[in-house]
Amino acid sequence: MEDIEFEYPNAQRRITNRAHIGVVGSGDMEVLFEPSEGAWAHVSITTSVNGFQDAWKVVFDRFFSRFDGSVLIQVNDAGATPGSVLLRLEQAVEALGQ
Amino acid sequence: MIEANVIPVFVNRGSFIELSGRERAQALFDKGTWRELVGPFDRVVSPWLPMQGVAPQFDDGCIVIKGKISGKPAVAISLEGAFQGGSIGEVSGAKMVAALDLATIDSRNGKPTAAILLLETGGVRLQEANLGLAAIAEVIASILELRQYAPVITVIAGTVGCFGGMALAAGVSSYVVMTREARLGLNGPEVIEQESGKDEFDASDRALIWSIHGGEQRVEMGLADDLVEDSLHGVGSAVQRFVRAGKPTQHRSEQVELYRRRIVALDASSQIDPLALREQWKSLNSKERTR
Numbered sequence: 019m020e021d022i023e024f025e026y027p028n029a030q031r032r033i034t035n036r037a038h039i040g041v042v043g044s045g046d047m048e049v050l051f052e053p054s055e056g057a058w059a060h061v062s063i064t065t066s067v068n069g070f071q072d073a074w075k076v077v078f079d080r081f082f083s084r085f086d087g088s089v090l091i092q093v094n095d096a097g098a099t100p101g102s103v104l105l106r107l108e109q110a111v112e113a114l115g116q
Numbered sequence: 117m118i119e120a121n122v123i124p125v126f127v128n129r130g131s132f133i134e135l136s137g138r139e140r141a142q143a144l145f146d147k148g149t150w151r152e153l154v155g156p157f158d159r160v161v162s163p164w165l166p167m168q169g170v171a172p173q174f175d176d177g178c179i180v181i182k183g184k185i186s187g188k189p190a191v192a193i194s195l196e197g198a199f200q201g202g203s204i205g206e207v208s209g210a211k212m213v214a215a216l217d218l219a220t221i222d223s224r225n226g227k228p229t230a231a232i233l234l235l236e237t238g239g240v241r242l243q244e245a246n247l248g249l250a251a252i253a254e255v256i257a258s259i260l261e262l263r264q265y266a267p268v269i270t271v272i273a274g275t276v277g278c279f280g281g282m283a284l285a286a287g288v289s290s291y292v293v294m295t296r297e298a299r300l301g302l303n304g305p306e307v308i309e310q311e312s313g314k315d316e317f318d319a320s321d322r323a324l325i326w327s328i329h330g331g332e333q334r335v336e337m338g339l340a341d342d343l344v345e346d347s348l349h350g351v352g353s354a355v356q357r358f359v360r361a362g363k364p365t366q367h368r369s370e371q372v373e374l375y376r377r378r379i380v381a382l383d384a385s386s387q388i389d390p391l392a393l394r395e396q397w398k399s400l401n402s403k404e405r406t407r
Contacts, residue, residue, distance in 0.1 A: 019166060019169040019170065019171060036157060038155070038156045038157065038174070041136060041137075041173070041196055041198045041199055042171055042172070042173040042198075042199050042200075043198030043199055044198075046198070048156070048173060048174060050156060050157065050174060052157070064166070064171045064172070065171060066169065066170055066171045092174075094171045094172060094173055094174065095171055096171055
């Protein structure tokens with residue numbers, strides 16, 4: 019198991035909602051989105067699969083190239099592929115808007 | 117229009133099995149009456165899983181929702197089968213027990229509160245072995261307490277099924293609702309095969325497994341009360357009916373003598389086949405159970 023953390027200081031749009039999406043099932047993950055306390059975003063990931071820090075970085079860099087909300091993101095992962103990770107993140111953004 | 121005709125009724129029925137544990141629990145309640153207790157944002161996670169290299173889940177795979185069903189107070193406790201096989205650990209067990217005990221307190225104070233257990237579980241979580249076993253004992257004790265005042269309704273929709281210690285919890289419930297896809301049994305097929313060999317029980321023979329553990333057989337043998345189709349309406353209306361019915365006059369698990377006589381009367385000299393067993397089992401009948 020591995021814990022991974024990222025900061026995104028440019029994500030400055032204020033968020034007021036929170037969202038929970040997904041299940042920690044095989045090949046899947048769950049994610050929490052909550053408002054952060056300042057004008058930045060923070061990501062923390064707990065994953066059962068070791069050695070994929072770079073892949074996580076690429077996925078979140080891409081996500082934050084389009085998303086600018088100041089959120090705390092927490093992920094529990096049971097081996098989701100990069101594609102499913104992005105889908106779960108987009109679902110969470112959709113849930114934030116509701 | 118054309119598309120509407122082509123899409124089969126089957127697709128449009130609103131499958132219950134395809135819902136997540138959380139969505140299943142939410143779907144049972146009257147609109148706008150429910151709220152989740154100790155949800156994922158409270159982050160009450162298992163402390164034991166990360167120690168063993170397993171990512172936890174923020175609700176520990178146990179979802180507790182309080183609200184009204186058919187206008188009556190109820191609490192649903194739903195196990196998420198996709199997380200660690202719906203297994204019971206220290207935290208998920210404590211959530212179940214606390215929810216059942218709160219329902220008992222409300223019921224004693226003149227507000228009968230039904231409990232609906234949505235069980236998709238292989239039983240005790242192996243990573244939390246002893247704590248899981250203790251949790252099962254506590255869950256069963258809490259069900260026995262609550263069922264004196266209000267119905268405890270177990271729903272096994274599938275496709276994980278309900279096995280291990282939680283099958284005992286289903287056994288002491290007031291009512292059990294199953295679909296054809298669901299299974300209920302103490303030892304799962306793989307466990308039986310591993311312990312007694314493939315000749316005893318072939319865990320790859322799905323027809324055999326469902327003919328013994330499946331919802332239809334369980335209902336036909338009177339070990340479950342209602343066989344429903346896999347749809348929101350099918351499961352939802354059965355739960356509503358049992359909530360309205362209230363607690364039964366006599367619980368299945370109180371009829372010890374009846375079941376003892378049935379087991380004694382079984383003819384074990386030849387291989388028992390599941391269809392014949394239904395008839396044999398029922399020929400020794402008690403007075404009808406009151407719903």
